Amino acid sequence: MKLKAFKFRLEPNQQQKVLINKTLGCARFLYNQMLSEKQTKYKSKDDSKLKTEKEYKIEFNWLKDVDSIALQQARIDLKTAYDNFFRKLKAGQPTNFKFKSKHNPKNSYRTISISNSIRVEDNKIKLPKLGFVKFKKSRDISGKIKSITVSKNILGRYYISVLCETEIQKLPTLDTQIGIDLGLKEFCITSDTEFVSNPKFLRKSEQKLVKEQRKLSKRVKGSNRRFKQQKKVFKLHQKISNQRLDFLHKLSTKLINENQVICLEDLQVKNMVKNHCLAKSISDVSWSKFVEFLKYKADWYGRTLVQIDKFFPSSKTCSCCGNIKDDLTLKDREYICSHCGLVINRDYNAALNILREGLRIISGWDDRDISVNIQTLVCSS
Numbered sequence: 001m002k003l004k005a006f007k008f009r010l011e012p013n014q015q016q017k018v019l020i021n022k023t024l025g026c027a028r029f030l031y032n033q034m035l036s037e038k039q040t041k042y043k044s045k046d047d048s049k050l051k052t053e054k055e056y057k058i059e060f061n062w063l064k065d066v067d068s069i070a071l072q073q074a075r076i077d078l079k080t081a082y083d084n085f086f087r088k089l090k091a092g093q094p095t096n097f098k099f100k101s102k103h104n105p106k107n108s109y110r111t112i113s114i115s116n117s118i119r120v121e122d123n124k125i126k127l128p129k130l131g132f133v134k135f136k137k138s139r140d141i142s143g144k145i146k147s148i149t150v151s152k153n154i155l156g157r158y159y160i161s162v163l164c165e166t167e168i169q170k171l172p173t174l175d176t177q178i179g180i181d182l183g184l185k186e187f188c189i190t191s192d193t194e195f196v197s198n199p200k201f202l203r204k205s206e207q208k209l210v211k212e213q214r215k216l217s218k219r220v221k222g223s224n225r226r227f228k229q230q231k232k233v234f235k236l237h238q239k240i241s242n243q244r245l246d247f248l249h250k251l252s253t254k255l256i257n258e259n260q261v262i263c264l265e266d267l268q269v270k271n272m273v274k275n276h277c278l279a280k281s282i283s284d285v286s287w288s289k290f291v292e293f294l295k296y297k298a299d300w301y302g303r304t305l306v307q308i309d310k311f312f313p314s315s316k317t318c319s320c321c322g323n324i325k326d327d328l329t330l331k332d333r334e335y336i337c338s339h340c341g342l343v344i345n346r347d348y349n350a351a352l353n354i355l356r357e358g359l360r361i362i363s364g365w366d367d368r369d370i371s372v373n374i375q376t377l378v379c380s381s
């Protein structure tokens with residue numbers, strides 16, 4: 001059983017909108033109350049338990065009007081936020097702890113399905129307290145509904161994300177394998193000699209976003225013009241994010257469909273982003289998202305994903321003879337081997353090495369057995 005998420009535009013009627021807004025407000029209110037209580041207790045070194053939802057409901061009577069499970073989830077969210085905060089603090093990463101603001105571009109609440117309390121009928125979904133709410137059913141929902149998240153964004157649009165437990169059919173086993181080198185110039189290069197370009201529209205949209213964000217920072221806080229600009233920036237943000245996800249989903253699905261074994265480098269993107277001149281390109285191509293998609297899809301469909309140690313010299317090694325070229329620089333686009341005379345595209349060479357190393361890891365073969373395989377690939381290119 002795997003968890004799969006489906007996201008749709010929600011089309012609540014007026015009455016339902018009012019109740020959703022109220023639930024969003026209550027969940028946010030409770031979250032902030034609990035956070036403030038926790039902080040006060042922390043400062044005064046008081047380690048007694050936090051007030052329960054029940055106690056809060058007595059104190060703030062109007063909390064009773066909304067889905068009680070959504071309120072319980074607010075406590076879980078707070079715990080998660082706390083855990084993340086301390087994990088980052090321990091690791092020495094920058095972190096902060098924020099109260100939830102009504103002015104967030106996106107607000108949401110989560111609730112879980114208890115004995116079929118949430119179910120889909122035609123193009124309507126039954127939600128606690130709200131009854132049947134219409135939604136734009138762009139695809140079928142398969143599996144057993146576990147939980148849902150209702151969100152409202154700055155544009156006044158409502159969405160629902162449905163998390164289902166579902167049986168996923170594994171794909172038939174193949175005998176194909178591929179090595180992938182994630183690049184800067186190209187998005188990636190494969191050992192099948194495929195060069196996948198960075199989507200240019202992303203770069204373009206991003207430049208536009210920088211411009212609009214600069215404008216936003218100049219607008220007076222609380223003004224109507226600022227709010228308008230905020231909406232514009234949000235829209236652009238969403239467009240970029242959707243385009244990027246679409247690109248990464250299509251590419252990862254294709255690779256999973258066509259290959260039994262997929263080998264790539266363990267990049268530790270977090271460490272690389274610190275290097276400012278590379279940072280932009282890296283965030284642009286969203287490698288970490290790509291790897292995340294490959295990981296869960298490999299798990300779903302029965303493929304093997306191998307990540308190569310980040311210290312493996314994939315660029316400096318000759319894919320033909322195994323010689324290591326220590327003086328290779330980032331500028332060298334071509335790999336020229338002084339030992340065997342191989343002349344080969346730098347990134348393609350790396351992809352071949354990544355494939356070879358990945359196969360070595362999973363098969364336990366030694367290098368010699370695999371090199372035969374690789375050399376045919378080189379010759380056919």
Ligand SMILES: [Zn+2]
Pocket residue numbers: 318319320321322323337338339340341342
């Ligand atoms: Zn060589």
